[in-house]
Amino acid sequence: xxxxxxxxxxxxxxxxxxxxxxxxxxxxxxxxxxxxxxxxxxxxxxxxxxxxxxxxxxxxxxxxxxxxxxxxxxxxxxxxxxxxxxxxxxxxxxxxxxxxxxxxxxxxxxxxxxxxxxxxxxxxxxxxxxxxxxxxxxxxxxxxxxxxxxxxxxxxxxxxxxxxxxxxxxxxxxxxxxxxxxxxxxxxxxxxxxxxxxxxxxxxxxxxxxxxxxxxxxxxxxxxxxxxxxxxxxxxxxxxxxxxxxxxxxxxxxxxxxxxxxxxxxxxxxxxxxxxxxxxxxxxxxxxxxxxxxxxxxxxxxxxxxxxxxxxxxxxxxxxxxxxxxxx
Numbered sequence: 442x443x444x445x446x447x448x449x450x451x452x453x454x455x456x457x458x459x460x461x462x463x464x465x466x467x468x469x470x471x472x473x474x475x476x477x478x479x480x481x482x483x484x485x486x487x488x489x490x491x492x493x494x495x496x497x498x499x500x501x502x503x504x505x506x507x508x509x510x511x512x513x514x515x516x517x518x519x520x521x522x523x524x525x526x527x528x529x530x531x532x533x534x535x536x537x538x539x540x541x542x543x544x545x546x547x548x549x550x551x552x553x554x555x556x557x558x559x560x561x562x563x564x565x566x567x568x569x570x571x572x573x574x575x576x577x578x579x580x581x582x583x584x585x586x587x588x589x590x591x592x593x594x595x596x597x598x599x600x601x602x603x604x605x606x607x608x609x610x611x612x613x614x615x616x617x618x619x620x621x622x623x624x625x626x627x628x629x630x631x632x633x634x635x636x637x638x639x640x641x642x643x644x645x646x647x648x649x650x651x652x653x654x655x656x657x658x659x660x661x662x663x664x665x666x667x668x669x670x671x672x673x674x675x676x677x678x679x680x681x682x683x684x685x686x687x688x689x690x691x692x693x694x695x696x697x698x699x700x701x702x703x704x705x706x707x708x709x710x711x712x713x714x715x716x717x718x719x720x721x722x723x724x725x726x727x728x729x730x731x732x733x734x735x736x737x738x739x740x741x742x743x744x745x746x747x748x749x750x751x752x753x754x755x756x757x758x759x760x761x762x763x764x765x766x767x768x769x
Contacts, residue, residue, distance in 0.1 A: 442488030442730055445715050447639025448612040451561065451591050453519050455708065455733050457491030458484050458726065459643055459719035464503035468662030472721055474506065481510035483723045485518060487730045493615075493643070493717045495523035495565055496550055497533050504553035512555040521561035521613075521641075522550050523595060525568060536766075538568035540579035547588050559583075563593035563615055567769035573601050577608035584609070593641075596767040599628040602638070611638045615717075616767075618642035620651060620703055620745060621672075621684060621754045624768070634711065645707050645716035648673070652700040653689045656682060672756035680755040687748045697735045704732035706745055 444452045463470065463477045470477070481492070494507045504522060511518050524546040527537035550559060562583065564576055583589040591612035594605060605611055614633055618625050619642065633640050648667055649655045657679035667673040672681070685699065692702045700718070707716050718729045737745075757764055 442490075442733060444490070445639075445713060447561075447591075447641070447713060447715065448637050449591055449610055451519070451612050451639070453491035453715055454489050455715065456489060456704065456730055457493060457641070457715055457717035458489050459717040460492055460494045460503055460507055461498045462719040463506060463721055464499045466664075466666040467721075468665040470721060477506055477721065478510040480721060480723050480726060481507065482514075484726045484730075485511070485514050487727055489726065489730060490518050491715060491717065492518060492520045493522075493641070494520065494554075495563075496546055496553075497523070497526045497528060497565065500526075500528050500531060500533065501549075501553060504550055508554040508556070515556060519560045520554055520556070521563065521593070522554065522559055523563040523565040524550075525563075525565035536566055536568040536570070538564055538571045538576050540571075540575055543576065543579045544583065547583050551588060558587060559589045561591045561593050561612060562589045563595045563613070564597075565595050566766045567594070567597050567601055569769060573597075573605045574608050577605040581609035596769075597629075598768050599632040601769060602629070602632055602636070606636055606638065611636070613639040613641050613715075615641040615643055617644045617758060618707065618714075618716075619645050619647050620688065620706055620749050621647050621681065622758055623749070624758075630711070633713075639713040639715065640711065642707055642714065642716045643719075646700050646703055646718050650678070650681065651685060651688060651703040652698070653685055653692075656685075669760050670756070670758065671760065672754065672758055674756060677756035681752075684749060684752050684754075687752075688745070691741060691745070695735060697732075698728055700728065701732040701735045702737070702745075704729060705735040705737050706742060708733070709737055709742055 526533045580592045593613040595615040689699045692699045
């Protein structure tokens with residue numbers, strides 16, 4: 442697989458792997474821990490080098506899983522993790538990006554990831570109680586100490602990105618972005634281009650919807666986060682189906698899958714965009730990696746843009762509580 446360069450010269454595979462779903466958010470995992478280690482190592486075999494986790498996934502167990510799976514190939518991969526939550530008795534109880542908390546999380550994440558350096562350390566959500574300049578300064582100290590290589594933000598507003606970058610250079614910003622989530626386009630993406638910061642879209646396949654495997658008749662299992670998301674109500678799934686049908690028709694014409702077309706559209710937006718689709722299946726890792734071979738013409742990209750704009754999207758991408766944590 443080819444590589445792309447995020448900010449500050451960090452090279453990663455064109456397609457990464459979001460690891461969260463191996464431990465939470467999508468209902469019971471049909472595979473064992475051993476199975477998930479196999480998926481992570483298979484991803485390395487097909488050329489994936491960029492792996493995304495966070496202390497709050499689980500909490501903690503996802504970092505431990507990623508650390509165990511990747512420790513034999515640590516010199517070949519770029520694990521990214523995140524700080525920014527207060528975790529009590531195994532549950533997140535709110536935001537906490539105080540410098541002393543950032544330092545504690547870094548030390549704990551290093552142990553769980555079985556590494557001496559965190560390649561990319563994101564603030565998971567902007568903490569309104571801690572100035573972003575203090576956050577950037579604390580991560581900068583960790584960089585100087587050799588515990589962290591690169592600094593990132595997640596779901597941050599353009600103004601916050603600028604303030605953080607002025608204190609310590611940002612390598613990447615991670616936010617939801619796909620054909621049906623275009624929020625970063627007006628302000629965030631132009632800011633990143635101007636400042637030379639990479640962009641890492643999570644949920645690039647619309648939490649499964651853009652793969653064509655989810656429709657109005659789909660039943661989600663207990664514990665599946667999509668049961669709490671307005672966009673995934675039965676009514677909204679039916680209303681949003683037209684976009685997926687359009688993507689699927691193009692995919693069929695190109696002998697590709699709908700998910701591959703959705704990823705190819707993202708890759709064509711800018712050369713420093715690196716999506717991190719998540720999966721718990723080796724065949725999906727292979728399918729997503731093969732999206733790099735799907736070329737969309739300028740007319741096909743324009744058609745997808747026009748169709749997405751014309752159809753719009755029904756339903757918010759988070760519930761009200763979580764929508765209040767993004768774009769700060």
